[in-house]
Amino acid sequence: MSETSTVAIADLELIALAQQGDRQAFGELVMRYRERVIGVVYRMCGDSQLAEDAAQEAFVRAWQQLPRYQPRAPFQSWLYRIALNRATDVLRADRETADVDDLPLVAQELEPEAAAERNALHEQVQQAVLALPEASRSVLILREYEGLSYKEIAETLDIPLGTVMSRLNYARGRLREWLCPLLEAGT
Amino acid sequence: MNGHVRQELEAYHDGQLHGAQQRRVAAHLETCTECCAALTQLERLSTLLQEAPAPETWLTPERFTAQVRLRLQPREAPARRRHHWVIPALLVGAWAFLEAVWVVSSGLLVALTLGLGEQLGVTWLQSAGGFNPWQLPQAVGQGWHGALPLFSFLASSLLSALMPLALLGGISILFWGWWVAWRPHESRN
Numbered sequence: 001m002s003e004t005s006t007v008a009i010a011d012l013e014l015i016a017l018a019q020q021g022d023r024q025a026f027g028e029l030v031m032r033y034r035e036r037v038i039g040v041v042y043r044m045c046g047d048s049q050l051a052e053d054a055a056q057e058a059f060v061r062a063w064q065q066l067p068r069y070q071p072r073a074p075f076q077s078w079l080y081r082i083a084l085n086r087a088t089d090v091l092r093a094d095r096e097t098a099d100v101d102d103l104p105l106v107a108q109e110l111e112p113e114a115a116a117e118r119n120a121l122h123e124q125v126q127q128a129v130l131a132l133p134e135a136s137r138s139v140l141i142l143r144e145y146e147g148l149s150y151k152e153i154a155e156t157l158d159i160p161l162g163t164v165m166s167r168l169n170y171a172r173g174r175l176r177e178w179l180c181p182l183l184e185a186g187t
Numbered sequence: 188m189n190g191h192v193r194q195e196l197e198a199y200h201d202g203q204l205h206g207a208q209q210r211r212v213a214a215h216l217e218t219c220t221e222c223c224a225a226l227t228q229l230e231r232l233s234t235l236l237q238e239a240p241a242p243e244t245w246l247t248p249e250r251f252t253a254q255v256r257l258r259l260q261p262r263e264a265p266a267r268r269r270h271h272w273v274i275p276a277l278l279v280g281a282w283a284f285l286e287a288v289w290v291v292s293s294g295l296l297v298a299l300t301l302g303l304g305e306q307l308g309v310t311w312l313q314s315a316g317g318f319n320p321w322q323l324p325q326a327v328g329q330g331w332h333g334a335l336p337l338f339s340f341l342a343s344s345l346l347s348a349l350m351p352l353a354l355l356g357g358i359s360i361l362f363w364g365w366w367v368a369w370r371p372h373e374s375r376n
Contacts, residue, residue, distance in 0.1 A: 021262045030252045035241075042242035051242055052251070059255045067262065122239045129236070143201065144236045150203050169197055175232055183231050 011075055019066050026066070030059050033076070036146065037083045043141040044087035046130045050094070051087075058086040077156040080146070084138050084157070091134065121182065128178045136171035139164055191215070191222050200229045271369060278362045282355060289351040296347075 011032070017025035037058055042051035062082050069078055129137060142148045142156060153164045176183065192212045198204050199212045216223050246254065 023256055023259055026259065027252050027256050030255050031248055034248055034251055038242055038244060048242040049245060052245055056251065056255050056258070060258045063255075063259045063262075121235075125235055125239050140236075144233060150198070150201070165198070168201075172197065172229065172232060175236075176228060179232065179235065182235060183228060 012071060015066070015069065015071065015075055018063070019069065026063055029075075033079055034059075036076070037079060039145060040080055040083045040141060041087045041090070043129065043145055044084065044134070044137060045090050045094075046126055050090060054086045054090045055083065058083040061086065073155060074152065077148070077152055080142065080148075080156045081158070087138075088134060124182065125179065128175055131178070132171050132174060136167045136174075139167040140171040140175075143168055191219060193222065193225060196222060196225055197229065200226060200233070274365050275362060278358050278365070282358045285351055285354050285358070292347070 011029070014025045014029050018029060034055065038048075038051050038055040041054045041058065042048055045051055045054065058079070062079055065082065069075070129140065132140065138157060139153055142153045143150075148156065150161055150164045150168075153159075154161045157164070159167075192199070192215045195204060195208065195212050199209065199216075204212060216226060244251070
């Protein structure tokens with residue numbers, strides 16, 4: 001393995017080195033994308049410690065799959081896809097987070113008075129996001145938190161552009177409905 | 188709802204509209220309070236979502252990266268891919284070598300048969316007890332004694348014709364075997 005000076009090296013160079021088995025180059029990629037990957041997994045599962053573990057596993061999977069990565073697709077999108085798949089696995093293993101069936105309950109919990117405290121407000125927003133179906137939630141997270149374009153989301157999740165738009169529309173519609181008191185309170 | 192831009196409003200809010208479509212929605216929003224209110228709702232929802240704090244991380248970036256690196260398994264695949272051309276190159280080389288040997292030996296055989304060995308300086312190739320195919324009628328007339336060199340000639344000719352064919356067949360089988368084994372691996376990448 002070659003020792004790599006990773007200062008100011010472009011992602012593509014690091015990826016090429018990592019594809020040849022350079023762990024130091026891959027470590028630099030982990031440093032660069034760690035925060036975003038943890039963020040995506042956290043928004044999906046709602047538990048920061050679980051998200052950190054799942055993000056580590058996502059990076060290990062990325063290392064395993066890296067020889068098959070084609071630089072035609074953005075590395076970030078490719079990494080997000082692995083992270084979202086890992087988050088889905090975590091959610092399947094741990095069904096303690098909110099489910100679609102809990103939707104009326106979530107809506108009931110969203111009392112306008114609770115918005116008075118900032119933490120409670122964030123908790124409500126997070127619960128509402130977690131109550132979305134996984135497919136819509138992942139599109140919403142990539143758009144709202146990661147700022148990906150519709151095209152990038154379509155590439156990341158390997159779905160048509162129209163599906164991205166319809167899932168985003170659905171997710172926002174449900175959130176507007178559940179968070180209505182909070183949205184009106186902010187008027 | 189006629190004339191409203193509800194369908195395009197989300198794409199407009201997300202900055203996904205361009206050119207004439209974007210200008211059309213922007214112009215509509217200047218006059219339509221209903222669509223303006225819907226856009227404000229979208230903006231408020233985005234603000235609400237983005238105000239949510241980032242996840243609390245337990246590990247420092249260095250510690251996180253070190254833990255990931257500890258779990259990385261060494262990879263053999265790149266080395267295999269780097270030298271993937273060696274096997275077919277060797278097979279093609281062997282095939283070319285055999286073809287060359289076959290052409291040269293066939294040429295020499297014809298030259299010797301035509302009695303051109305001396306002119307070519309390859310008389311040493313002629314075996315003492317060799318069979319001359321031009322003497323076939325006399326050999327047949329000599330019975331078993333004359334037929335032995337004939338059988339020997341036919342057997343060696345058959346062997347010299349079949350050997351390259353068998354070797355080329357073997358090389359072809361090995362090449363296609365490599366292709367079948369390698370192709371699925373490549374297409375997965």
